[in-house]
Amino acid sequence: MEIPAHFAETTIESKGEPGRLWLAGLPAVIGSCVEQWDLALDGPVWHGYMGVALPCHTADDQAVVLKVSWIDDETRWEPVALAAWDGRGAVRLLRRDDARGAMLLERLDGSKTAGDLEGLEAAVLLGETCRRLAVSAPPGCGLPRVRDRAARMLEELPATWERLGRPFARPVLDEALATCRDFGPEQPDTLLHGDLIFANVLNADREPWLAIDPLGLLGEPAYDAGKFLTNRWADHTAAGDVAASIRRRLAAFADAAQVEPERARRWSLTRLVADGLWACEYQVEAMPRVNAVIDALHD
Template identity: 50%
Template sequence: MLLIPEGFAQHTIDREGEPGRAWLASLPDLADELLHRWQCVRTTDPVVHGMVGLVLPVHRADGTPAMLKISFPHHGNVHEPDAFAAWRGRGAVRLLERDDPRFAMLLERAGESTLAQLPSADEAMAVAGQLARRLAVPAPPALPRLRDRIPEWQEQLPKDAARLGHPLPARTLDAALATLRELGPDQPDTLLHGDLHANNVLRADREPWLAVDPKGWAGDPAYDAYTTLRSRAHDLLTATDVRTALLRRLTIFAEAADCAPERAVRWAQFRATMAAHWGRDNGEPEWMVAAYETMAGLLA
């Protein structure tokens, strides 16, 4: 019997309401059906989860370890299997089976340690940049393009600022809007991870590091620098010179990813601005919102 982690279940219900509750109730039968169809058996390893997906460690019929992932039907997960299929194991776990209507996949199993556990944040930025370079393959035509979201963001940013009482200096907001105006339309059709934070990069044997949980977007590889930067920011804001530390880490990522450091800085500034607004809007802790605002201001 599948025991669903309590925290995952509560978060799903809080976020999705009755549809989330119904989906959770369907999970044990769905997992059994997929295990049978894909000829897998569960191991004794614990079930793990992210924000919207549950992951069950399994063995395939030939004894090969794998992971059965079932996600709540969520727009952010629609193109996850498409990204895995395009990479074919290049810098990411391999896609072994897929059931798109049920948001389910059978994936290659990687290790348990993550990029978040590397002692050196600079090394983590370099690893993430190298991985971003490997993942930057031509994007399938059906994947959403980041450039198509630019008009929405251009409209949203000033509206959010006004509604929230203009919490950021005008200079910071202007810099974010300039990035959208100047970098937004001109992006390559390369595949992006879209959520390359440190816990989405796992140690592995086939390659030193493999990515999981992609969003599957097409656009500028420099866009992903911010996610890794933010996920390793616990020591960043205590640096003697925070701006220099920010620029150093973004440059490390950009050089490893073979993209222009200026683009990594500008996308990071825009994304920190968006995060600051979102954090205020959604009641994130004040220290976290302050961190986003600091990054947005220093990179402007």
């Protein structure tokens, strides 16, 4: 099989020589999984940011997807989260090989994502998905915790903000840090998706919509608000008042997810600050939208 050129380029750019070595061994990993799980490939290779997905059929003619991902702290928890949900609100995990970063997943229709819906309708869908996925985590699952991320942000955000030339006003940073102090220490053992954006909720046959590509976290559902606020940006601009449109979308999510709107606002701002600092270094073209959301949410 041929690795998509763009995927190979971005992997090497992001991971350097270890990424190049991983790509070199990827066809062998895929071939081994195909043989071990008795699969027949039946379509072109798809890819995301750090993994490839191959449509297959099983020996009993079930349509499935073989997904193989680069293994790091962002990807290693996906099979743990999917196994815990067991198909409830998310794509069903059928087989896994954690050592190779391989998963066999049910194949979704995938002809539409939440991003094909109008922004407010999509926000409601993501809120409902968040509520469904917010279940008690299996004991000893080892998933990373929001409280640890909050502690790390308290330590890292001020230094990064200074190093990058203070790209936000100090009160914005202070509010993000206050959220980490106020909410971070006491977090429940509730399973979260971690990356609820419009592209990560697909239409399906078994249920109308199912989530894919979870990071897997333990914490309060309000933490999952906000990542999608920059999606379908044209809906915000068409509304005329961009800030009001952003706030309406967040309110729709919070209502559907049954989370406190103020906690959703504060976590959204905090995550956008962290994302914005990353974008300052690696995706500067995203900054105008990130700044607009921060301005809309900052109290």
